[in-house]
Amino acid sequence: MKCENNVSGYLIRRLIDYGVGHVFGVPGDYILDFYRQLEESPLQLINTSDEQGAGFAADAYARLNGLGVVCVTYCVGGLKIANTTAQAFAEKSPVVVISGAPGLNERRRNPLLHHKIRDFDTQLRIFRQLTVAATDLSETDNGCQEIDRVLAAAVRYKRPVYIELPRDLNASACGPLQTSLPDPPESDGEALGEALDEARRMLGEARQPVAIAGIELQRFGLEKQFLELVEGSGIPFAATALSKGGLSEDHPLYLGVYEGAVGDDSIRRYVEESDCLLLLGAFMTDVNLGIFTADLNRALSISASSEGSAIAFHQYPEVFLADLLHGLLTADLPRRPPASLPGRPASASFIPGDDPVSIKRLFQCLDSFIDSQTTVLADPGEAMFSAADLTICHPAAFLCPAYYTSMGFAVPGAIGAQLARPDLRPLVVTGDGAFQMTGMELATAARFGLTPIVIVLNNRGYGTERPMTDGAFNDIPGWRYSRLPEVFGSGRGYEIRTEKELDRALQEARHNDRELALIEVHLDQDDHSPAFERLTEALGKRVRQSNNTER
């Protein structure tokens, strides 16, 4: 590959090499020249209403496509996506943040150029906190090598990276260039051998082993190997809240989502009674594991991730997930007889009545509605907790920031999801509070011909907070959500109170596959799903405990 005319041309070329097809962002004068280059390239530009929407869309795109890109102007653009980049960092989503910046010849004698905060590198210093690799291309003679270093880090760690592009970037800056994509790092051979011996022994002797399928299986494309392993050995497996949907939830060895006291009690008991836990690519986080109510025995666990492994209380920093998984696959583990697994509730077919919609019934209805052409996106809040009860039967079918839990992800996320996977129609489930943060990005979806079905759970406020501490601050203004398609001049709006209305709206939305649908569902303010009630009880207990410690 030869260096494209200039550094920014080379950046575009490498993004395409990595399989990127779309770039999300909002233009601004420090990045305008690069936008023109993007428009003339094979990449499609998707400009959102606000940078926040672009950040979330790029995150969802990265989760499904393997790399996502958000491209903004200096400071007034870049700092608006500090939060979405933090989410990508926390949940391991490989997002490339590209920011324009003042040209080098504009910076002489430190003038107060517009958008500048404290120093010219203030934004760079902030993004160093939020990324695994960051570069200011004004500080190097080797812009193209820097681009390769930073993109490789995004793919290696599945975390965001940052590239700052001064607008007068010098064309002559290219050094010797990569001609291929970098290889993943390899485990230390001897350490891997020892870890495999131990793991094989523990799994062989275990009476009730359980595998936990973590989010990294999806991020690194290891789902198939994981299924081979559990199918070959007959080990049952659970997902976490964050990894839900990465593996088919109708698999005969699938237990369900393990999330401590928040999840189903029979799954919890089966997992916690296991005498050998195989945690593969899982985050051990609080919401993910039911706010500290998880009770897993480290002495009995084998844990592997892209950042290193551990067995019981000792660590193997140089043994990585992919190699351990591959090693176990070829280790000839004994095949166990079918275990007697806790029964999962069957997906009941939904027969709508004339009753007002309850959260429980809403999600039963959605469970019977989703099919192999659906991607579900759930926002933190009741939508996320209830969505845990949906049965997701194909990969790439569930996106939810279950660890970082930033509200407002789902609507802009649906833009990224449908562009990454045009064969799947997004079903967004969001609370009214989360929708008010970013829901107007539906106009962006409509502009680019996307067709999400959006369910707004209207319980008139921050329903997840009321049981913890209530006050007027949990109320929000009552938008008439179903009128928004009239504002967009596109899409269909529905205002729903009963089950029959809900059913009809969903059927109509399914048939009308050329337009987005916005389905506002009125819910009782005191109505909660069983999963959520378990969670708030656990959370409330935690807040009370910490208050007691204080006084």
Added chain:
Amino acid sequence: MKCENNVSGYLIRRLIDYGVGHVFGVPGDYILDFYRQLEESPLQLINTSDEQGAGFAADAYARLNGLGVVCVTYCVGGLKIANTTAQAFAEKSPVVVISGAPGLNERRRNPLLHHKIRDFDTQLRIFRQLTVAATDLSETDNGCQEIDRVLAAAVRYKRPVYIELPRDLNASACGPLQTSLPDPPESDGEALGEALDEARRMLGEARQPVAIAGIELQRFGLEKQFLELVEGSGIPFAATALSKGGLSEDHPLYLGVYEGAVGDDSIRRYVEESDCLLLLGAFMTDVNLGIFTADLNRALSISASSEGSAIAFHQYPEVFLADLLHGLLTADLPRRPPASLPGRPASASFIPGDDPVSIKRLFQCLDSFIDSQTTVLADPGEAMFSAADLTICHPAAFLCPAYYTSMGFAVPGAIGAQLARPDLRPLVVTGDGAFQMTGMELATAARFGLTPIVIVLNNRGYGTERPMTDGAFNDIPGWRYSRLPEVFGSGRGYEIRTEKELDRALQEARHNDRELALIEVHLDQDDHSPAFERLTEALGKRVRQSNNTER
């Protein structure tokens, strides 16, 4: 004053001491307990749709009230206001950022608590870049002293500060407390004497002295002393784009806004031909001064700010604005005869016709509409540049981020402005691009009984960028803005094409002072104000120059 029960109670008490009446934010579980305390306090909580809106509202409130407060949850809340805090830093607006955080007893062994990014102090490290003082109250035994240190810095420097409040904050942390508000720093007496001698001599000998009234006059409440100085000495004065409206624009000594080639040419010549420039509290920024087209002679200038002073090419780091201004006031400067000033265009009364509205005519109409009960808020873009031609005749009547130029400020800013100054009705002038970022905060305004009149300049995209570099990325979806009041269930919407329609809508909005008004004005995509045409020419030249250097 005695310490309120606990550190957070003390914080509330001190905010009230500093004259704060309202707190802006969005609740979340790490800050929920503090929200309950706020609700029980005399402070009024204003919760916005998204944190970004709260950040901008607090900034506007701070500019008018002297201190503003935004209060959010950890990371998912805090990082959403990185950009609004950067704006407050860049434009010297004293905003107190309060963020919740995990309790100390939750952090043991570094668990992955929800919302956590990299380390527990990631957010703190980011806000150190964006504030003049930042504190994590978990790291001190002296929470109350820390609160006083940080609040004093906000008021001293008129810049944002950051307070991180772990939710299990220990009550026993109060040390000896401040009983009064801190004094401003004093200049070094001898240095001040020397600087005053020089300044007096230069001003005395000058044939055509000009004073530039900067934004710090407003921030530090020095408008009255400034007027005394120029009235006593007969020195004419100009404003900058950022300080416009701080002093009455119908003052007989007022020249207009000086902004290099962007501004009025006769003002520019008068200022640049001056043989003694007295710059008081002015930022020398690019947009503020017409994108490098300003041509001021440093050898002939006296410049004073809250951070130090300079005369010609030598500096007085220990001489501060307030003292220099006070010294000049008592220096008995000779009173000059009335100078012959360049004529300012008279505010023509607006007689509406049947023509489509042009930008020029729109702002003529607004100029005749605004009165002593109006605060104008302008978003960056055509709204900001055109608004420069409005004649603002009383202080607190014009808010615009003319240096940092972050889009989306004006609508949420109007919430802060009307709460800080309930006697003034906000008139928001915003482009369609900026409105799509934060305009839905109008629902928040309606909820709290506020009544802004919002003019959306609908030219179907980023009109300020088209003359620089055009492409589909400058297009935005066509919302039907005037339908939004139907979505809010409150307010009146207008869709305007002709001057007569515009005039009628404004009159109706003035009479209907119990509801907000949203007035969408259709504009020709190629229509620009004279000020904006001068600016884009200057900007375009700059981009071309930097491209030429590159190739």
